[in-house]
Amino acid sequence: MTNEKIITVEHLEKTFGDHRVLKDINLEVNHGEVLSIIGASGSGKSTLLRCINLLEHPTNGDIKFHQQSILTSDFDLTDYQAKVGMVFQSFNLFNNLNVLENCMIGQTTVLKRDPAQAKKVALEQLDKVAMSPYVNAKPAQLSGGQKQRVGIARAVSMNPEVLLFDEPTSALDPEMVDDVLDSMRALAHTGLTMILVTHEMAFARDISDHVVFMDQGVIAEEGSAEAIFTNPQKERTQTFLKRYLQGGMR
Numbered sequence: 001m002t003n004e005k006i007i008t009v010e011h012l013e014k015t016f017g018d019h020r021v022l023k024d025i026n027l028e029v030n031h032g033e034v035l036s037i038i039g040a041s042g043s044g045k046s047t048l049l050r051c052i053n054l055l056e057h058p059t060n061g062d063i064k065f066h067q068q069s070i071l072t073s074d075f076d077l078t079d080y081q082a083k084v085g086m087v088f089q090s091f092n093l094f095n096n097l098n099v100l101e102n103c104m105i106g107q108t109t110v111l112k113r114d115p116a117q118a119k120k121v122a123l124e125q126l127d128k129v130a131m132s133p134y135v136n137a138k139p140a141q142l143s144g145g146q147k148q149r150v151g152i153a154r155a156v157s158m159n160p161e162v163l164l165f166d167e168p169t170s171a172l173d174p175e176m177v178d179d180v181l182d183s184m185r186a187l188a189h190t191g192l193t194m195i196l197v198t199h200e201m202a203f204a205r206d207i208s209d210h211v212v213f214m215d216q217g218v219i220a221e222e223g224s225a226e227a228i229f230t231n232p233q234k235e236r237t238q239t240f241l242k243r244y245l246q247g248g249m250r
């Protein structure tokens with residue numbers, strides 16, 4: 001990890017109708033950092049992540065990528081969304097394409113890589129998530145965990161600077177979760193900058209450099225994984241984590 005800021009969120013607000021979902025969010029993510037965003041359901045975690053890659057447009061405030069606002073009219077959104085990839089809870093694979101094609105299409109259309117190069121990269125990344133035997137399979141033939149590992153291989157094939165994960169294991173059967181977490185752990189060890197929204201507390205504690213606890217649209221507490229999980233200062237954080245422990249923390 002370095003002190004080079006990749007993403008900076010300043011006074012971010014997001015409102016849906018008259019529902020203020022995000023209130024004055026401020027955040028910095030450094031190169032090589034793994035940031036986990038935790039918090040109760042509905043606290044605004046996914047909305048924050050979706051604002052960071054502009055799947056949602058912020059109502060107020062700013063988001064900077066390498067110190068440059070991503071909200072200006074001349075900002076190259078396609079380029080940004082290639083550099084800041086996303087792994088979705090619901091996989092978002094193309095059902096009519098096979099596994100290999102799913103991992104090639106962004107490379108050939110957005111990055112303009114030639115198909116041979118795109119295939120080489122896709123096969124390397126599929127191998128890393130143990131999906132090489134399934135290159136010709138269609139998504140419908142795969143388990144949820146397998147689909148998510150393809151989702152990770154597809155995202156990494158784009159050679160992103162930052163990878164966002166929006167609850168990547170919450171749609172999976174419990175026995176599939178560990179394989180996906182192992183793939184994410186391996187990625188974190190490569191030094192990739194990662195921001196994840198997760199309900200997997202033990203995993204977040206294990207791999208995060210920085211943890212943000214959200215409550216009702218605000219960052220209620222943030223700090224190192226050690227500080228948040230072993231010595232939370234705010235009562236809201238303590239209550240949230242206690243509830244998780246009682247529910248059987250993974």
Ligand SMILES: Nc1ncnc2c1ncn2[C@@H]1O[C@H](COP(=O)(O)OP(=O)(O)OP(=O)(O)O)[C@@H](O)[C@H]1O
Binds near residue numbers: 016021039043045046
């Ligand atoms: N497109 C939308 N239109 C209206 N309200 C929305 C929209 N997206 C999110 N919300 C609302 O914003 C609030 C925060 O949702 P969000 O999905 O960000 O929470 P979360 O912390 O990620 O929750 P979970 O852990 O359950 O996924 C919720 O009340 C949700 O209903």
